[in-house]
Amino acid sequence: MKVFLLNGSPHANGCTYTALDEIARQLDRHEVGCEIWQIGAKPLAGCVACGGCRREPNQCTQGGEAAEVIAKIKDADGVIIGSPVHYAGIAGNLSSLLDRVFFAKDSFAGKPAAAIVSCRRGGNASAHDRLNKYFTISQMPVVSSQYWNGVHGNTPDEVRRDLEGMQIMRTLANNMAWLMKCIKAGRDAGIAFPEPEPRVGTNFIR
Template structure:
């Protein structure tokens, strides 16, 4: 089974570290992390060409590769830092462009989980998680949070950058691992593995 982790940050920092932490709980699964900062993504223009073309976008950029990876995955873990109380603009662009995948419900019944990281406690992490949840629900995905220890809606971490490294709160690291564990549990239930 394949699990794709998507780093919605404009850089490779604490969000990437948290996604990697979640993937540690998915030993035995095929896992991959991609960072949106490695791709060029144009905005969705709502031209409706994807609806007329059976889900094919007329804009040719990095989205095509990301969409193919999302279609191949059994589960997707989305991570985003908090930017002014919500997801990053780059992640919102990916979400908008994923309209192509909804034309034929290509993400339906895939497992989805969310990770958010902010600079302070109660710094917008839950709003960021809700934006990711909304995207998953719009696609008909199976939304999971975490289990024990719990942050209720997924991983909500606090991080600060110190020189060239990131200090992530211990609770955030635990809930990132818990998200990975829950994704594993649900995938195993769905696929009939104990």
């Protein structure tokens, strides 16, 4: 059983990483494996709506990192995406990548997911909401914690001193491990994810 953790910050070992690392340590206590994947600091292209992924699902003409992330999410039992708060939203590079990942994927349905954010002072709730939107349009059960999943700090040390934030991360890890185990127990007992109806698309044209 493993969780894929995506660090959407340009800082490999910054505040977002510190929160994700706290989650990974707690998941380890539940004997759940983890990979923390960092987005890097070079600019990433956004979705150009070329439709290439409609012809070749799980691939993206804009760059290999989207296909890599799709494969890692599909291979994991759960996913956690972390972002620093940039102007009350998520980091620009992460937005570019996730638009392509979630548009190009064939399905992440039934895979538990959680978002976490790190900010110095404000805008964490809107950034958290934005990340959750990717999951809630993709039939992914959203895992929650004892408070909205965020830490406060401008440095890793400040984040570690946000004791409540650190506890929120550990509770989130506990809940993620619990849900993944429940889903596996259900699958082993023959409870499959619901079969989808044929897709209806209504573009508000009458």
